[in-house]
Amino acid sequence: MNSEITHTRTADLYDAHVVQNYGRAPLTLARGVGSRVWDDEGRAYLDFTSGIAVSALGHCHPHWVKAIRKQAGELIHTSNLFRNPNQGELARRLVQQAGPGRVYFCNSGAEANETLLKLARLHGIRKSGEEGNCYKVICAENAFHGRTFGGMSATRQEKIQKGFRPLVPGFAFAKLNDLESFEDLIDEQTAAIFIETIQGEGGVNPATPEFLRGLRALCSKHNLLLMLDEVQCGIGRTGAFFAFQHAAVRPDAIGMAKGLGGGFPIGAVWISAPFADLFQPGSHGTTFGGTPLACAAALAVMDVLEKEDLLGNVTRLSVSWHEALRALIREFPQHMVGLRGQGFIIGLQMNGDVLVWCAALRAAGMLVPIAGGNVVRLLPPLNATADELAESVTILRRVLAAA
Ligand code: PLP
Numbered sequence: 001m002n003s004e005i006t007h008t009r010t011a012d013l014y015d016a017h018v019v020q021n022y023g024r025a026p027l028t029l030a031r032g033v034g035s036r037v038w039d040d041e042g043r044a045y046l047d048f049t050s051g052i053a054v055s056a057l058g059h060c061h062p063h064w065v066k067a068i069r070k071q072a073g074e075l076i077h078t079s080n081l082f083r084n085p086n087q088g089e090l091a092r093r094l095v096q097q098a099g100p101g102r103v104y105f106c107n108s109g110a111e112a113n114e115t116l117l118k119l120a121r122l123h124g125i126r127k128s129g130e131e132g133n134c135y136k137v138i139c140a141e142n143a144f145h146g147r148t149f150g151g152m153s154a155t156r157q158e159k160i161q162k163g164f165r166p167l168v169p170g171f172a173f174a175k176l177n178d179l180e181s182f183e184d185l186i187d188e189q190t191a192a193i194f195i196e197t198i199q200g201e202g203g204v205n206p207a208t209p210e211f212l213r214g215l216r217a218l219c220s221k222h223n224l225l226l227m228l229d230e231v232q233c234g235i236g237r238t239g240a241f242f243a244f245q246h247a248a249v250r251p252d253a254i255g256m257a258k259g260l261g262g263g264f265p266i267g268a269v270w271i272s273a274p275f276a277d278l279f280q281p282g283s284h285g286t287t288f289g290g291t292p293l294a295c296a297a298a299l300a301v302m303d304v305l306e307k308e309d310l311l312g313n314v315t316r317l318s319v320s321w322h323e324a325l326r327a328l329i330r331e332f333p334q335h336m337v338g339l340r341g342q343g344f345i346i347g348l349q350m351n352g353d354v355l356v357w358c359a360a361l362r363a364a365g366m367l368v369p370i371a372g373g374n375v376v377r378l379l380p381p382l383n384a385t386a387d388e389l390a391e392s393v394t395i396l397r398r399v400l401a402a403a
Contacts (some may be wrong), residue, residue, distance in 0.1 A: 001156060002117070004151075005193060005340055006028075006040050007028055007039075007040050007041055010028045010040065011026070011028070011259050019158075023355075025358075025359075025362060025367075027039050027318065027362070027367075028040040029316070031059075032047065032055075032058070032059025033059055033060055033061060034049070034058040034059060034060075034061075034381070034383070035047055035056070035058050035059075035380060035381055035383075035384050035385075035388045036059070037059060037367065042216070043365075043400075043401070044365070045365055045366060045367045046365060046366045046367070046388060046391055046395065047059070047367050048366055048367060048368050048378050048380045048382075048384075049367045049368055049379060050379045050380065050381050051263060051346065052160060052232075052258070053200065053232045053233075053237060053259060053264070053379045054258045054259060054261075054263055055259075055262060055263045056192070056235055056236060056237075056258075056262045056301055056305075056310075056381060056382045057144075057262045057300075057301060057304050057310075057379055057382065058381035058383055058384070059263075059381075059382055061120060061262070061300075061304060061383070062305065063300055063303060063307075064262050064263075064297065064300040064301065066300075067296050067297065067299065067300035068264065068293065068296060068297055068300070068301075070296070071086070071292055071293050071296035071297075072293060074292070075292045075293075076292060076293045076308055077203065077291045077292070077293065078291065078292060079287060079289070080285060080286075080287075080289060080290065084291070084292045085209075085292075086290075086295030086296050086299060087105060087290040087292070087295045088293075089295070089299060090103070090105075090268075090290070090295045090298050090299055090302070091105075093299070093302050094256075094268060095270070095272055096243065096285055097241045098242065098250075098254055098270040098272075099250055099272065100272065100273040100274045100277050101105070101270055101271050101272040101275075102270070102271055102273075102276035103269065103270050103271075103394075104268065104269045104271065104279065104284070104289070105266065105267070105268050105289040105290025105294075105295070106266075106267040106268065106269070106286050106288075106289045106290075107265050107266065107267050107286065107288050107289060107294075108146075108257050108265060108267045109145075109146050109229075109231035109232075109255065109256075109257035109258060109267055110145070110146025110147055110148045110151045111146075111148070111255050111257075111267050111286065112231060112255035112256060112267035112268060112269050113145045113148075113150065113151050113154070113194075113229060113231070113255045114148050114150045114151065115269045116192075116194060116227045116229075116253055116255050116269060117137060117150040117154065117168075117194070118283075118284055119192075119225065119227070119253055119269070119271060119275065119278055119279070120135070120137050120191040120192035120194070120225055120227065121191065121281070122278040122283070123133050123192065123225050123275060123278060124136075124189075124191035124192075126278065127191065127223055128188075129400075132191050133188075133189065134188065134190070134191050135170045135189060135191055135193050135240060136170045136171070136172060136187070136189045136190045136191060137154065137171055137190075137191060137192045137193070137227075138171075138172045138173070138174055138182055138185050138186070138190060138192070138193045138194070139154045139156070139171055139172070139173055139174075139193075139194050139195065140173065140174060140175070140176040140195045140196070140199070140207075141156060141173050141174070141175055141176065141200035141202070142156075142157070142176065142199055142205065142372065142373075143155055143156070143176075143195060143199055143229075144157070144160070144196070144199065144200065144201035144202055145194070145229055146231075149164075149167065149168050151401060152164060152167060152168075153167040153168035153169075153171050154194060156169055156171075156173045157202075157372075166244070170189075172185045172190075176195065176199065176207060176211070176212075177207060177208050179211055179212045179214040179215065179218070182196055182215065182218060183218055186218070186224070190222065190224055190342060191224060191225065192224050192225035192226070192227050193218070193219055193224055193225070193226055193227065194221075194227040194228075194229065195207060195227075195228065195229065195377060196228070196229040196230075196231075196232070197212070197228050197229070197230055197233050197234075197235065197242070197243035197244045198232070198233035198238070198243050198341065198342065198345060200231075200232035200233060200345065200371065201232075201341070201371055201372060202248035202371065202372045202373065202377045202378070203347055203349075203371045203372040203373030203374075204340045204341040204345060204346065204371055204375055204377060205340060205347075205373075206243075206340065206341065206342060206349025207247075208247075208403055209246060209247035209248075209249075212244055212247040212249045212357050213247060213248075213249055215249075216249045216250070216251075217233040219235070219252070221359060223255050225252040225275065226249075226251040226252050226253075226363065227251060227253045227255070228242075228244055228251040228253075228254050229251065229255045230243060230244070230253070230254050230255060230256055231244050231255055231256060231257045231258055231267075232258055233345055234244050234254070234256050234258075234259065234260075234346070235256060235258070235259035235260050235305075236259065236269060236305055236310055236311050236314060236382050237259060237314070237343055237344050237345045237382065238314070238342040238343040238344075238345060239307055239311055239312075239314040239315035239318065239343040239344075240344070241305075241311065242254065243342065246342070250272070251270070251272070252272045252274075252275055253269060253270065253271045253272065253275065254270045255267070255268075255269055256268045256269070256270070257346065259400045260298050261294060261297045261298050262297060262298070262300065262301040262304075263293055263297070264293070264297030264298070265294065266290070266294040266295070266297065266298050267289075268290075268298075275403070278315050279367075280311075282356055282361055285387045296356050304383075305382070308383060310382040310383055311382075313383060313384075314342055314343040314344050314382055315343065317384070317386055318342075318343045318344060320350065320386070320389075321389040321390075321393070322339065322346070323391075324389075324390070324393040325339055325346065325348065325378075325393060325396070326339055328393065328396055328400060331397070331400070332400040332401070332403075334351065335351055335352065335400050335403055336348055336349070336350055336351070336400060337350070337351060340375075344378075344379065344380050344381075344382060344384070345377070345378075345379060346377065346378040346379075347371055347373075347375040347376070347377055347378075348375060348377075348378065349373065349374055349375050349394075350374050350375070350377045351374075351375055352363060352403075354370040354374050354375065354376055355370065357370075357376050357399070358370050358376060360399045360402075360403070361376070361395060361396070361399055364395045364398055365395055365397050366391075366395045366396075378392065380392070
């Protein structure tokens with residue numbers, strides 16, 4: 001079968017048989033190495049989508065591939081009716097990063113966030129003494145927490161909620177980085193505050209360190225859980241293991257997924273020690289959570305983060321990369337008007353249709369996702385090199401100059 005036939009056949013199969021819930025790029029990806037992917041016609045792209053902040057080590061990192069292969073030949077799945085050594089070790093390493101507490105494993109970001117929302121309900125019962133008295137969660141406008149009913153209910157965006165109402169009750173919305181707007185919403189029925197440390201899908205909007213510290217104080221004062229969604233911005237993406245660590249605060253619970261498995265599906269929730277016993281046997285669970293294979297992939301990610309000093313890589317290289325991107329704003333102010341984010345999660349605010357920018361960048365050899373607020377996102381793997389970051393700037397300049 002030649003590549004032309006394969007390409008056409010894949011497109012036809014999608015057209016005929018795959019649910020049409022995505023505006024997919026007209027591109028079939030066939031293989032990847034590091035920051036590079038190739039389509040099924042042999043064309044190479046600089047991949048700064050990283051599977052939407054998932055491929056933390058780039059594609060097919062040898063240590064990660066070896067770990068998955070080895071584990072696949074030993075034991076893949078056991079269920080949570082039994083222990084497996086990888087889950088215990090991964091929990092230990094995550095606790096080492098997050099602080100005293102415990103970890104629950106699941107399969108995705110949305111599922112991690114559902115766990116946080118259920119935790120808030122249990123905390124409300126402990127706080128008020130009765131089910132149904134204290135269950136409200138205050139979230140940020142413009143957030144994105146996933147596509148389950150809980151996640152959608154915590155995501156006040158018309159494009160996410162439309163068609164699926166009625167949603168779960170008990171969510172209120174305040175303005176990111178406006179502490180007073182959160183404080184105003186707190187009442188007897190409030191159980192938790194839940195935000196992304198950096199809003200990803202909403203347009204790469206970071207919570208400021210002062211705001212995070214203010215939320216911490218509010219939550220402590222009113223006995224609310226401070227729950228942070230680090231699904232997109234966590235696991236090294238900002239140059240710290242968790243993005244909130246830059247603000248020197250400690251939340252009560254953290255949702256993780258995406259980069260944790262480096263491309264193998266896994267989600268996790270860390271719960272700080274005083275609240276970790278809210279879940280009791282039978283109160284929550286999932287068949288596939290924390291399988292030996294998923295945890296082997298995540299342990300390999302943790303190994304490489306440490307051995308290759310990827311937090312250091314992100315911190316060191318992002319300085320000159322951000323500067324070069326800012327220079328593009330000065331060079332092309334009619335097209336590019338702002339830069340937000342930290343480390344390797346960057347949002348470029350554009351004039352004009354971001355889908356058109358995204359397509360032009362793809363044609364020029366770079367894959368990037370878009371985000372709300374007319375933003376083109378740049379999400380390099382955490383081991384991207386200085387040359388690859390410079391290449392992203394060259395491609396952007398070429399596309400901006402040709403516009
Ligand atoms: N939370 C955040 C901050 C996200 O960015 C996402 C996905 O983009 C999710 C939750 C949902 O994660 P998943 O798609 O793995 O369910």
